[in-house]
Amino acid sequence: IRKDYFRMAFKLQVIWENENSQKLTFNDGMPSSVHELSKKIEDECDLQGQQFRLQYMDKDFNKFMNLKSVSNLSDKDTVRVVFLNANASCVSHVPDVSPVAHSHSSDFHDADNENSSTSASDTDILSSSDSTSARSSLWPSPFVLPRFPYDVQLKLDQGNSAFRSSGKFLIPDPKLKSGILDALAEEIINFKAYPSYSEFSDVAEALVDKHPCLKEQGSESGYSGWKMSLKFKLANYRRTLRGLGCPEVTVNALKHKPEGKHSPAYGIKKPKKAEVNYCPVFPDGQTTESQEKMRVELLAELQKNNNSEIVRKLMDMTFAYRRHEIVHDSPFVVDFKSRWPALFQVREINAEFRRITTLPLQSKFLYQLDRFSDDLLKVFLKKGGVIRKRIQDAMVPMSQNDNIETKRECILKGLCIYLNEDPQHLVKEYL
Template structure:
């Protein structure tokens, strides 16, 4: 074989080998590319499937954090949320046992603040919603929007959502004054959805086999709700009030009765004591004035001890120290006070004065509770208060009930029994009362005002106290001279004849003049003890106890009634 042929053969062999290598590398590369493409396709299909599943889950289940007053709850919509805000509100009211009108607000992440919910399309999973109670007379409107989700197949709220109760309590200070006194029978509030279901089942089981319900989570929710409900009546519930709440609780839910307790609820009573104290501590952090006034930094230097000189309602005041109205500050209310002084000097509209007095009520309470102003100084600052109309209104603001009509109505109701009781009284007290009753015996046709005056004078004596400690009678003495003579008296009613005049003196200052009769003077003096946060005169404490408990119907649970009062009431009702 020639050299040329040999070279040709060698080159062909090498080229064939190179071609095989190239095709092998090309085949491997193509195979790798195909595998990568398949892998990417599988990943894409998996992501698409996961996206579709997440989208379906988002349509079927949405979870929200719900703030209701002082509670934080969780609500889950298993089959999507309703298409309109109105329907959503209906679901919330049924789920959380809300009977009053409400609106909804959602927390916007951009502004970190709550906005009124006008469309359910604004909501996302895990959003925060706030339930806003709508006062009577205020109508909240929303604009319904269409939504793709359909809940027509939902047969009940239970299928639509689930509710979880949280133990964390987020208190906030009340924005309005209390509207009611402590009730004769305490109304047990509705608890969370889960707790109500547990109580329903527990009551059925207890009635069946006597097994009590012992669930820490249920007890925690019950105590939180009861503490909140009790605070709506008073910040400092006493032992009888806590006992009344515990008794009402086990009567409504017998499964909560304690087997080892002497009354079935003593443990609940003690738990409420500590829970209410804990609730006050939480509210104190939000600046509630009724609680802040008892902090150490707000006390005088000599009283800076936790349990010393506690300022709290002692005569059943409902609105003892309320917060300022929404949007008001010390400066704005001071401006209103100055306008009020000017209005009282110019005899402006009584309605306008009453509106300004209502607006500045919280400011006056801070002065009479937290400061030690003399009555004369307080009268200069608030002259409009020292008027019979405004004393009645101030008593209503403080205790939610009318003063004069209630006082006089009960006095007239018990007056025949009073006179019968006084006439049969013997001993030295009976002799003193008969010297007063002789006026009615001599004049059988005496006026109603005269009968009331005689009844009140005899009542003071019957309670073991002296008429002279409350009433000073004058004959043919000018009223100005009477004022001079009574400058040293802390609390006194004076009655002048020829010329006729009836008035009230407090701390030596004439606070009321030109009154019609003694019974009205007693009523208004009693009202001023609330308006000015005054203690009852020590020598007349039992008489004022009758005014408070019997004539006005305040504070039937604390303090414990005196034996004199109990004896009087038993004889009146016998």
């Protein structure tokens, strides 16, 4: 380590789950140990009480690796926070993952303990290497650039150096531009096959921010041309994946379009914002026939007592099969429920949500409910007439008891009344 390493100013980008990021500046130099750096990140990013480890982007393997020494870090590097406790997938200070209401409320305790929360064994399956979920993280914000091939990175470093010294922009030759776009397309596909317009902007903006020599003169944003090039590159990349049988793109092949609707733009099926694993591939060695046999086996196992572990494993192993059925066939709920009754248990609803989004359903929901409770109360008070009176009656327990679970129950009941629904049917109907 250089003698001035712990004295020179450093900037780090810190990212953690649920699309959170923060820039940290160390004016007095890098902390002398990983422990001190962790403490600094804990304080600055408001992560007190969370157990986590740090990872850095390794330039040799172009992947996040566990940080063992601060000497692995350079100025403007990205550090990722990986939470160690199972329920810390959301941002800091996530509330309890207990059921919405306490046992003292008769309207909210129909489900037993086994069905009212995600068990530790659910978490084990979802985080295991055997899980069939192909992707493991949401779209990053901000987007983290990959490490480019050596020759591409060398030209970019030279271009950035010339830009800083003389302000000269780099006009990439076709080979350099192709190398940049290829690397970006491969990184994008790790998260999405069909990025949105704003997500293409995220990538292009990250590119010109880190490599200012690539900014486009005459462009208001400085990267509009890069954004268009990325869109075309990814379209070509999807064509390659379609030829290899990637299910997420083959579902939009012309042969799968309805009769008389053979247009490439008709009815494109692509994941919604929170869907990370939209249409994953089958596990190794599995076919439609073998997955169907597992589904039938699952129906038989569901009839047995004290068999939740086997049911859980079979549900995880058939995840891709269910997603293919939903994406390709768009079945009615009643038909889908008859084929997959286990999915409609509370435990499996939680597990399936996490397979699709990588996020824990209950803790995420309760965190957002607590976050917007005050705003919801303001909206409720704007209602008039009978609805306002019913909402006020539903809010009475909250004024008598400051328990967080009582507040959640009142807010949910008030929301039901606001939407002209019967709050007595909330849990029975949907959970």
